[in-house]
Amino acid sequence: xxxIAVTDGISEEAKSLLEKSGxxxxxxxxxxxxxxxxxxxNFDAVIVRSATKITAExxxxxxxxxxxxxxxxxxxxxxxxxxxxxAGISVVNAPRASTQSVVELTIGHLLSSVRKVPKSDxxxxxxxxxxxxxxxxxxxxxxxxxxxxxxxxxGVGAIAQVLGMTVHAFDPYLPPKVAKSQNTRxxxxxxxxxxxxxxxxxxxxxxxxxxHLVNYEMINKMPGKSPDGVxxxxxxxxxxxxxxxNEADVLKALNDESLxxxxxxxxxxxxxxxxxxxxxxxxxxxxxxxxxxxxxxQRRVGTDISKxxxxxxxxxxxxxxxxxxxx
Amino acid sequence: xxxIAVTDGISEEAKSLLEKSGxxxxxxxxxxxxxxxxxxxNFDAVIVRSATKITAExxxxxxxxxxxxxxxxxxxxxxxxxxxxxAGISVVNAPRASTQSVVELTIGHLLSSVRKVPKSDxxxxxxxxxxxxxxxxxxxxxxxxxxxxxxxxxGVGAIAQVLGMTVHAFDPYLPPKVAKSQNTRxxxxxxxxxxxxxxxxxxxxxxxxxxHLVNYEMINKMPGKSPDGVxxxxxxxxxxxxxxxNEADVLKALNDESLxxxxxxxxxxxxxxxxxxxxxxxxxxxxxxxxxxxxxxQRRVGTDISKxxxxxxxxxxxxxxxxxxxx
Numbered sequence: 023x024x025x026i027a028v029t030d031g032i033s034e035e036a037k038s039l040l041e042k043s044g045x046x047x048x049x050x051x052x053x054x055x056x057x058x059x060x061x062x063x064n065f066d067a068v069i070v071r072s073a074t075k076i077t078a079e080x081x082x083x084x085x086x087x088x089x090x091x092x093x094x095x096x097x098x099x100x101x102x103x104x105x106x107x108x109a110g111i112s113v114v115n116a117p118r119a120s121t122q123s124v125v126e127l128t129i130g131h132l133l134s135s136v137r138k139v140p141k142s143d144x145x146x147x148x149x150x151x152x153x154x155x156x157x158x159x160x161x162x163x164x165x166x167x168x169x170x171x172x173x174x175x176x177g178v179g180a181i182a183q184v185l186g187m188t189v190h191a192f193d194p195y196l197p198p199k200v201a202k203s204q205n206t207r208x209x210x211x212x213x214x215x216x217x218x219x220x221x222x223x224x225x226x227x228x229x230x231x232x233x234h235l236v237n238y239e240m241i242n243k244m245p246g247k248s249p250d251g252v253x254x255x256x257x258x259x260x261x262x263x264x265x266x267x268n269e270a271d272v273l274k275a276l277n278d279e280s281l282x283x284x285x286x287x288x289x290x291x292x293x294x295x296x297x298x299x300x301x302x303x304x305x306x307x308x309x310x311x312x313x314x315x316x317x318x319x320q321r322r323v324g325t326d327i328s329k330x331x332x333x334x335x336x337x338x339x340x341x342x343x344x345x346x347x348x349x
Numbered sequence: 350x351x352x353i354a355v356t357d358g359i360s361e362e363a364k365s366l367l368e369k370s371g372x373x374x375x376x377x378x379x380x381x382x383x384x385x386x387x388x389x390x391n392f393d394a395v396i397v398r399s400a401t402k403i404t405a406e407x408x409x410x411x412x413x414x415x416x417x418x419x420x421x422x423x424x425x426x427x428x429x430x431x432x433x434x435x436a437g438i439s440v441v442n443a444p445r446a447s448t449q450s451v452v453e454l455t456i457g458h459l460l461s462s463v464r465k466v467p468k469s470d471x472x473x474x475x476x477x478x479x480x481x482x483x484x485x486x487x488x489x490x491x492x493x494x495x496x497x498x499x500x501x502x503x504g505v506g507a508i509a510q511v512l513g514m515t516v517h518a519f520d521p522y523l524p525p526k527v528a529k530s531q532n533t534r535x536x537x538x539x540x541x542x543x544x545x546x547x548x549x550x551x552x553x554x555x556x557x558x559x560x561h562l563v564n565y566e567m568i569n570k571m572p573g574k575s576p577d578g579v580x581x582x583x584x585x586x587x588x589x590x591x592x593x594x595n596e597a598d599v600l601k602a603l604n605d606e607s608l609x610x611x612x613x614x615x616x617x618x619x620x621x622x623x624x625x626x627x628x629x630x631x632x633x634x635x636x637x638x639x640x641x642x643x644x645x646x647q648r649r650v651g652t653d654i655s656k657x658x659x660x661x662x663x664x665x666x667x668x669x670x671x672x673x674x675x676x
Contacts, residue, residue, distance in 0.1 A: 130464050158639065160449055
């Protein structure tokens with residue numbers, strides 16, 4: 023059985039899962055100097071989160087050791103996938119661990135937006151009883167537009183339907199039958215999606231194609247009125263990745279009321295700077311990138327990545343190798 | 350066709366519904382002096398919300414006019430039901446109009462609590478990026494205890510189940526088969542309910558029996574841990590009526606952390622006073638009694654009460670007469 027370095031922490035459940043399977047687990051953070059000095063050379067695998075940077079140089083310095091790098095999470099920006107592949111190292115991630123947490127946060131942000139929950143709370147704390155000003159609208163009867171229709175969006179769509187929403191989606195990479203099976207109307211362009219939906223939620227990756235996809239022009243295509251004539255306004259939620267939403271445009275649209283509310287968990291620049299104007303807008307509310315920040319997601323990400331790393335170590339099939347094309 | 354006084358406003362849709370049916374509608378607020386002076390004597394019906402008080406004296410002064418009083422909403426505390434009944438006047442309400450709105454607000458408060466949405470938003474506005482402090486928990490896998498299992502609680506339970514919660518309820522007035530049909534575990538005592546649930550939501554009327562039903566002792570029966578061992582803490586939401594929850598006890602329980610979060614839409618004293626300590630607690634968030642404060646609920650309450658009033662005027666059967674026993 024192998025030696026596994028865990029450099030950015032892991033849940034207790036995951037550590038004992040690895041140990042019960044016969045692996046030696048060393049939980050320790052290494053500095054870049056230590057990594058370049060071969061700190062990982064005596065390990066068979068390393069499990070990281072986002073703090074440890076596995077560059078091409080770190081990979082060179084880790085020979086003859088590690089044969090698998092596990093990323094406890096989704097994004098692998100901190101790992102040089104190509105260099106790893108060339109060195110014969112599989113990189114695996116754990117993309118499903120946070121699905122339910124992100125789905126729930128998204129629904130929470132949608133309801134918080136239309137019912138002005140954070141705004142009401144601020145108002146109560148300011149000593150107001152602003153019942154009339156806090157009048158909102160129901161999600162029921164409205165159209166929800168999902169940008170991207172992967173596993174998180176599908177989870178959001180399923181709950182939105184139970185709440186009485188009609189679900190639309192735009193996802194150029196999705197087989198149309200998937201949307202059909204979820205009773206979701208798939209649009210051929212993102213413009214079409216925005217023109218049909220009073221509520222938009224983002225569930226795609228950040229790529230050149232999706233950078234600033236949500237901008238002032240797109241927001242101004244939103245109808246502001248539901249199919250049954252309720253003037254519910256336009257609402258945008260982003261719990262996916264910062265940069266997909268053009269935040270300067272969101273602020274402009276909130277100011278001229280073409281956008282009624284905006285709720286963001288992710289931002290173009292994180293951490294958000296203390297005096298960031300958007301975060302002070304009365305019709306904005308936000309959370310500090312906490313989509314996966316739950317007890318359950320963190321527990322699950324540890325056990326998921328441990329299972330994936332062990333599968334590769336044992337030479338078993340693993341569905342979560344993200345650098346196959348470089349191997 | 351009759352003359353109908355609308356004293357506390359009504360939606361445009363409702364007004365035109367009444368007029369299209371051939372009724373004359375006078376939308377006008379009358380002072381208590383005007384009411385006692387017989388302002389309603391020349392009307393066949395009156396539709397009120399909560400501002401107009403229909404006392405026994407107002408009923409005497411309204412003879413020989415009104416034969417039906419409509420309350421656009423649920424609560425009829427502002428109408429003397431017995432005096433109306435003795436005078437042969439039916440009192441009708443519109444209890445279903447706000448169901449969906451209250452259901453959605455309840456789910457919004459539950460998600461806002463466990464994911465610290467208002468707390469995160471306050472923190473962002475204060476210039477913090479408190480990602481670690483905002484770690485929360487999922488609703489999925491937890492037990493939701495519903496105090497009262499009427500139409501709103503049943504709606505909340507249905508959505509909670511889709512979110513992955515197990516639903517429990519306490520309702521001594523409910524036929525057990527109703528709970529069974531909703532896949533909900535009915536408890537014989539409220540103590541049992543609290544002992545089994547990490548999340549409690551209130552959906553009963555305020556009566557002598559339910560006054561301060563949620564107190565320090567009851568909160569301390571809550572397990573703080575889900576069946577699968579997640580230390581999610583204890584959470585209480587009240588979107589029903591103020592006074593069911595003992596707010597001094599909630600503050601005490603938040604302070605000693607036997608309660609993790611509290612979210613209230615209704616309070617013992619409304620409006621809440623500006624310096625109310627509970628509203629300033631970091632793990633509290635609130636809204637100013639906005640359960641029914643949506644465009645849709647207000648539209649629906651107008652059309653529902655108009656239909657009910659017209660049914661009685663036409664001598665048709667109406668399921669929403671609330672003073673039958675006095676008629």
